[in-house]
Amino acid sequence: MPMVNGLLVLGDAMPKPLQAILIGAGQRGGDVYGAYALRHPDQIRFVAVAEPDEERRARFADQHKIPTEHQFSSWEPLLARLPLARAALICTQDQEHTAPALAAMQFGYDVLLEKPMATTAEECRQLVDAAEETGRQLHICHVLRYTRHFQTMRDILRAGELGEIITVSHRENVSWWHMAHSFVRGNWRREGESAPMILAKCCHDLDILVWLMDDRPRHLSSVGDLRHYRAENAPSGAPHHCLDGCPAEDVCPYYAPFIYEDLYPLWRNFAEGAKGFPKLVAQAKERVPGLVKALGMVSAGARRVSAYRGWPRSVVVTNPTPERLHEALKNGPYGRCVYHCDNDVVDHQVVAMQFESGPSATLTMHGHAHVEGRFTRIQGSRAELQAEFGLGGAWIEVRQHRGGEKKRYDTSDRGSGHGGGDDRLMAAFVKSLSAGDEEAALSTARQALESHLMAFAAEEARIGEKVVRMKDFRLRGDTRRRHGDTRRKK
Numbered sequence: 156m157p158m159v160n161g162l163l164v165l166g167d168a169m170p171k172p173l174q175a176i177l178i179g180a181g182q183r184g185g186d187v188y189g190a191y192a193l194r195h196p197d198q199i200r201f202v203a204v205a206e207p208d209e210e211r212r213a214r215f216a217d218q219h220k221i222p223t224e225h226q227f228s229s230w231e232p233l234l235a236r237l238p239l240a241r242a243a244l245i246c247t248q249d250q251e252h253t254a255p256a257l258a259a260m261q262f263g264y265d266v267l268l269e270k271p272m273a274t275t276a277e278e279c280r281q282l283v284d285a286a287e288e289t290g291r292q293l294h295i296c297h298v299l300r301y302t303r304h305f306q307t308m309r310d311i312l313r314a315g316e317l318g319e320i321i322t323v324s325h326r327e328n329v330s331w332w333h334m335a336h337s338f339v340r341g342n343w344r345r346e347g348e349s350a351p352m353i354l355a356k357c358c359h360d361l362d363i364l365v366w367l368m369d370d371r372p373r374h375l376s377s378v379g380d381l382r383h384y385r386a387e388n389a390p391s392g393a394p395h396h397c398l399d400g401c402p403a404e405d406v407c408p409y410y411a412p413f414i415y416e417d418l419y420p421l422w423r424n425f426a427e428g429a430k431g432f433p434k435l436v437a438q439a440k441e442r443v444p445g446l447v448k449a450l451g452m453v454s455a456g457a458r459r460v461s462a463y464r465g466w467p468r469s470v471v472v473t474n475p476t477p478e479r480l481h482e483a484l485k486n487g488p489y490g491r492c493v494y495h496c497d498n499d500v501v502d503h504q505v506v507a508m509q510f511e512s513g514p515s516a517t518l519t520m521h522g523h524a525h526v527e528g529r530f531t532r533i534q535g536s537r538a539e540l541q542a543e544f545g546l547g548g549a550w551i552e553v554r555q556h557r558g559g560e561k562k563r564y565d566t567s568d569r570g571s572g573h574g575g576g577d578d579r580l581m582a583a584f585v586k587s588l589s590a591g592d593e594e595a596a597l598s599t600a601r602q603a604l605e606s607h608l609m610a611f612a613a614e615e616a617r618i619g620e621k622v623v624r625m626k627d628f629r630l631r632g633d634t635r636r637r638h639g640d641t642r643r644k645k
């Protein structure tokens with residue numbers, strides 16, 4: 156049968172877009188997957204939305220032309236109706252995944268569920284079992300698998316270019332300002348309300364390690380804690396909100412208007428990996444902001460910088476005009492002093508593991524990088540691989556031990572967020588459902604489970620100061636319950 160844009164065409168009819176409902180129209184649901192649907196109306200169309208925040212719900216409904224009777228303030232009344240579509244995208248916060256995902260599968264929806272799939276091992280297993288029992292597709296948003304960068308890396312390993320893999324060291328360098336935004340001031344700052352940082356930030360990285368190695372760990376251990384973002388490190392006299400006259404406003408890197416209004420950290424970080432015109436404009440934003448603003452009148456590329464309203468501003472306030480942004484910083488959580496927040500998640504953690512087939516690996520995650528990005532180094536018996544996956548671009552380099560030849564791959568993809576992974580994940584989800592091509596999905600829910608179990612095991616190892624044997628852990632699961640009852644405080 157003929158295909159158009161990866162969709163199956165029946166007879167002469169044009170392919171129909173996949174009909175979907177959205178649960179949670181926040182940053183991921185509204186700004187990423189909603190935006191994808193608007194750019195690809197031939198592939199996917201949202202026909203209903205559940206979102207308690209009125210402004211977000213109205214904006215999403217307006218953008219996607221969703222009638223009033225298909226707008227809901229929570230997922231329960233939406234899922235209580237007869238299925239309104241084939242697919243359900245579930246993009247609520249971490250602890251609000253399990254119940255709507257289970258209900259959606261029971262009511263016949265195929266599901267795209269944000270990561271982490273759930274915040275306890277028990278709930279993760281429940282979800283995987285439910286998908287297998289109901290026969291529904293359950294896609295977990297491990298966007299890194301869909302990037303050119305990690306796909307190229309996997310191809311290199313599979314082709315045997317490195318010889319025998321001996322050891323991997325992978326770093327998730329979260330920048331200091333991203334850490335402050337998401338894990339000190341923001342949604343993932345408290346384990347009891349969201350998830351342990353190693354799960355929230357690094358289930359992607361653990362998943363990538365498993366995928367690259369085509370193997371799973373035999374045992375692992377972990378260390379780390381919350382070192383810096385604590386009250387005792389506050390500048391003398393710092394108030395609880397930056398805009399309440401902080402004496403350190405000219406020197407503190409975490410001064411909220413510097414991060415969100417000036418936005419220099421974001422553009423500096425972007426410029427590090429970018430090339431050509433985008434790099435020049437990002438650099439100019441700090442040195443000659445007036446020029447970038449003027450250029451924005453005539454150039455869409457410059458306007459993307461001068462009139463930027465995306466992440467992280469869009470998280471601080473919906474529709475972040477300068478006035479709304481300033482108001483939100485004055486009174487809202489993102490204007491808080493990073494030393495006077497109620498955060499408790501770690502700001503550095505290292506996981507050391509050995510795979511069943513022998514190679515060792517470390518994952519280092521921390522929230523103090525000057526430049527945000529994932530760095531990978533893989534040592535093989537024949538060659539070494541080094542790679543960087545940053546905000547502005549990505550590359551991989553392989554060097555042969557014997558001849559010294561160096562091969563460099565440009566794996567940049569600025570098509571969408573997460574190095575192109577966001578769009579490719581959505582395209583695969585649509586293809587998997589519309590064309591009945593389940594192979595388009597690069598992982599099953601059961602495969603996604605392994606990375607989550609590794610994160611729970613790493614937490615158990617860190618808190619209990621021990622080595623966890625994964626064979627036992629997989630059978631038993633973790634002892635962690637919701638609200639992090641095993642957490643060790645520093």
Ligand SMILES: NC(=O)c1ccc[n+]([C@@H]2O[C@H](COP(=O)([O-])OP(=O)(O)OC[C@H]3O[C@@H](n4cnc5c(N)ncnc54)[C@H](O)[C@@H]3O)[C@@H](O)[C@H]2O)c1
Nearest residue numbers: 179180181182183205206208229230246247248249269296
């Ligand atoms: N795949 C990735 O790389 C990636 C990146 C960032 C975040 N995430 C994950 O995506 C999920 C959503 O993150 P976000 O940044 O979009 O959060 P968000 O807070 O912006 O969005 C969540 C939305 O869910 C809504 N909601 C709350 N209760 C609801 C209910 N009962 N029914 C329907 N909607 C409800 C909230 O009002 C909010 O608008 C999180 O689990 C997060 O960890 C994944």
